[in-house]
Amino acid sequence: MTVTARSLENLQVEIQASNHHILADEPLSAGGDDKGPSPYDLLLSSLAACKVMTVHLYARRKKWPVETVTLTMNHRKVAADECEDCETEGKSPVDIIECEISFAGELDEVQIKRLAEIADRCPVHRTLTSETKIRTAVV
Missing domain, CATH: 2.20.25 (N-terminal domain of TfIIb)
Known part of the structure; x- marks a missing residue:
């Protein structure tokens, strides 16, 4: 790619x-x-699209009646000491991405919970939350 x-x-x-x-x-x-x-719009768009696609692929495989997946995402920076569940300490900035997800279709609570879990396993989510190296070369 x-x-x-x-x-x-x-x-x-x-x-x-x-x-x-x-x-x-x-x-x-x-x-x-x-x-x-903006670059952050594109970042959130990539993550949102990946989550929606991953949910649809999973639902198709399970033959679950997902009609529509809707995601709303936002990004903000906060000081690490304002973030209760962050590993970074002090005033260093931490990026917070918040996601609200909803599903349309005849789904029960167990299916909805599972689909939300699956959304968090999409490849872009995993890339953003795992160790990532970015190497830049002048050509």
Whole structure:
């Protein structure tokens, strides 16, 4: 999997992912032109899409009647000492991603609970919560 990003005018970035083109930008408040989603918008979008797809794949395999999965996500930074369940200590910033998920379909409480667990096992969620190395090379 390869994604290519190229700077355009101001803070706009043209992204090519497989056969798809995306324009990323920063909001006006951050000095951008607000012509596309911000990097954090794209990060949350990737996570949300992965969770929804993973739930649908699991439900299909189980033949559970999931009609729609709806996710709302938000991101914020807090000081580590404001986060009760964080390992980092002190004033260092910690990223908090909060997710609300709902399911439409004839599902019982056991199925709903299981689908929420499955959503947290999507590949992007696992990447974000496991050790990840990012290596940058000048070419």
